[in-house]
Amino acid sequence: MASGAGEWSTAQMDDYETLISTTDVELLKRAWRNEKAAPEILPFEEALVKRAKEQIQLMEETVDEFAESGHDPLIASLYQMDLDRAQFLLRSYLRVRLQKIEKFMFYIWKSDAYRHRLSTEEEKFGERCIRDIGKHLEETVLSKLPDNYQSLLKQSIISEEDDMVPEPQLDTFVVAKCQRATRPLFLDGSRQSAGFDNRDDHFQMVPGDLCILRYRPFQEELMSGNISLV
Amino acid sequence: MAGQSDPHISLFSAEEVEFMAEDELIEIVPNMRMDPLNFICGDFGPFLPQIATPVPLWLAVALKKRGKCAIRPPLWMSVEKLTQVLEGERDSQGAFQALPFHYVEISRLLFDHARDDIPDMYMVRSLIEDIRDVRVHKVETSLEKFSGTSAVKIPNLSAMEVNIIRPFVGRALQAFYKHDNPEKIPDVDRASSGQTRVANNEPRRPLRR
Numbered sequence: 001m002a003s004g005a006g007e008w009s010t011a012q013m014d015d016y017e018t019l020i021s022t023t024d025v026e027l028l029k030r031a032w033r034n035e036k037a038a039p040e041i042l043p044f045e046e047a048l049v050k051r052a053k054e055q056i057q058l059m060e061e062t063v064d065e066f067a068e069s070g071h072d073p074l075i076a077s078l079y080q081m082d083l084d085r086a087q088f089l090l091r092s093y094l095r096v097r098l099q100k101i102e103k104f105m106f107y108i109w110k111s112d113a114y115r116h117r118l119s120t121e122e123e124k125f126g127e128r129c130i131r132d133i134g135k136h137l138e139e140t141v142l143s144k145l146p147d148n149y150q151s152l153l154k155q156s157i158i159s160e161e162d163d164m165v166p167e168p169q170l171d172t173f174v175v176a177k178c179q180r181a182t183r184p185l186f187l188d189g190s191r192q193s194a195g196f197d198n199r200d201d202h203f204q205m206v207p208g209d210l211c212i213l214r215y216r217p218f219q220e221e222l223m224s225g226n227i228s229l230v
Numbered sequence: 231m232a233g234q235s236d237p238h239i240s241l242f243s244a245e246e247v248e249f250m251a252e253d254e255l256i257e258i259v260p261n262m263r264m265d266p267l268n269f270i271c272g273d274f275g276p277f278l279p280q281i282a283t284p285v286p287l288w289l290a291v292a293l294k295k296r297g298k299c300a301i302r303p304p305l306w307m308s309v310e311k312l313t314q315v316l317e318g319e320r321d322s323q324g325a326f327q328a329l330p331f332h333y334v335e336i337s338r339l340l341f342d343h344a345r346d347d348i349p350d351m352y353m354v355r356s357l358i359e360d361i362r363d364v365r366v367h368k369v370e371t372s373l374e375k376f377s378g379t380s381a382v383k384i385p386n387l388s389a390m391e392v393n394i395i396r397p398f399v400g401r402a403l404q405a406f407y408k409h410d411n412p413e414k415i416p417d418v419d420r421a422s423s424g425q426t427r428v429a430n431n432e433p434r435r436p437l438r439r
Contacts, residue, residue: 025271029250037241055270074296075264081292082269088249171407173400175384175392203381210392212399213381214407230392 024051025086030228032093037175037229038222039215040168041100041108044119045093052090059083101126105133106153106165170216176227178205185217241396247389251335252288257302260293287336291343301344306330307337309350312357319364324372326365326386334362334390369395376403 031045063083066076101108101118105126108114118126134152142150149155153162184204205211205227221227242250253271259282266275267289274285282302285293293299305311306329318327330336337358345351369391376382376399384392 023270023272026253029253033242033250052270059270074298075267078267078289078292079269081288082267082271085249085252085288086270171404173403173407175396175400205383209383210385210387211381211383212403214403217380230389 024048024055025089028052028086028089028093032089032096034222034229035093035096035100039170039172039174041097041104041114041117043117043223044097044122046119049090049093049119052086056083056086056090059086097122098125100168102129104166104168105130106162107167110162110165170219172215173212174215174218174229175210175212176205176218176222177230178207178209178211178227180226181206182221182226185221242393244390244393247332247393248335248339250389251332251339252291253286254330254332254336255284256287256290256304256336257282257284258290258293258299259302260299262298264298287339291339294344294347301340301347303340303344303348303354304330304336306333307340307348307354307358309353309357312354312361316357316361316364319361319368323368326368327361328386329361329388332389333358334388365391366394373399373402376406379403380407 027048028045031042031048035042059079060083063076063079065071066079101122104114108118108126109130115123137152142152148157151157151159151164153165155163182205210230218227222229259280260277261279262277263279264275264277266273266277271286274289275283277283277299290299290301294301306315315327315329337355340348341351341355348354365388369387373395382403
């Protein structure tokens with residue numbers, strides 16, 4: 001992938017080999033697992049979802065043809081099963097994202113970086129959600145409170161931050177599998193507390209490794225596909 | 231939300247873990263003739279009588295249910311191999327033996343749907359159950375060694391085992407982390423759990439030694 005400039009190493013060639021031999025279902029499954037396991041919303045897999053939709057549509061037509069032509073019912077049912085599995089993955093992937101959008105909508109809308117992770121449809125959904133929830137809370141609760149407590153995002157006007165906005169908890173722990181060797185990482189890069197035991201603060205994974213890790217320091221590794229969540 | 235686990239209870243339901251395992255490849259020996267299948271998840275076949283061919287587990291089970299094939303149990307599912315694994319599992323306290331990531335689900339599916347294809351099926355089943363027990367016990371004892379760190383390697387742990395320990399270990403490590411870095415995580419760590427923290431305003435008493 002686009003990780004290194006210049007010539008391709010053998011490891012990258014291997015990557016390429018596995019990449020072209022990996023089916024979209026496999027990629028979709030990975031995206032689904034990552035999305036389910038990650039505490040925040042991940043970038044929308046636009047190209048992958050588009051391809052998956054096309055393949056599903058094509059398969060639906062094939063299955064319909066089978067039904068009409070009175071083809072061997074066994075084969076038709078096998079194709080139907082394959083179709084069902086792909087559809088389940090796609091639906092579940094999209095649903096997990098919608099759940100996250102519902103949960104973190106105000107937070108996502110505060111930052112462009114997060115907003116850009118959504119698809120156009122998801123953005124529309126989020127906008128509608130914010131409008132409706134905002135209106136609902138306004139009408140049922142906020143408008144009946146004293147002036148100082150009417151903000152949708154803040155507990156009261158003396159709050160300095162938007163303290164009524166749920167934020168994704170990036171310090172949750174996730175289980176990850178290593179796909180490609182990661183760079184050695186300094187786990188406490190952002191840590192300030194003195195006296196922390198520094199013995200194993202640098203950490204590296206090789207393909208196949210299975211780890212429980214704190215999500216935050218590994219965000220980039222996940223986005224670049226070096227690790228996947230299970 | 232049919233067909234999808236509630237994310238608040240457990241990340242993946244047992245059915246979802248099984249779903250993932252069903253994509254693992256396994257060899258079948260068909261007893262009929264069938265053209266290659268061009269699935270979304272890949273191309274399989276052609277299917278010829280007595281010629282072994284690899285297919286995903288779900289397809290193997292579907293064909294087996296209709297009496298169209300025999301399933302070849304994977305190499306690790308033999309009495310000999312499993313006895314070795316069990317011994318290794320008992321000998322080494324800390325480490326886990328290498329088994330397929332989905333060994334629990336694969337063996338379970340085969341026991342349910344292809345019992346006549348597994349030689350010494352009862353022996354194999356009890357060996358796998360023993361291995362599972364030993365491993366789960368080992369997971370529990372090795373949890374004692376976890377301390378406040380950001381990453382722990384858990385080599386050879388299987389999908390089902392990961393799924394079982396995830397809620398507990400995840401929260402435990404998070405708690406360790408939180409106590410190491412009180413400034414990092416706001417006190418409302420589970421906004422979704424609906425628990426209010428009334429006790430927070432109480433004056434704190436220093437711990438006596």
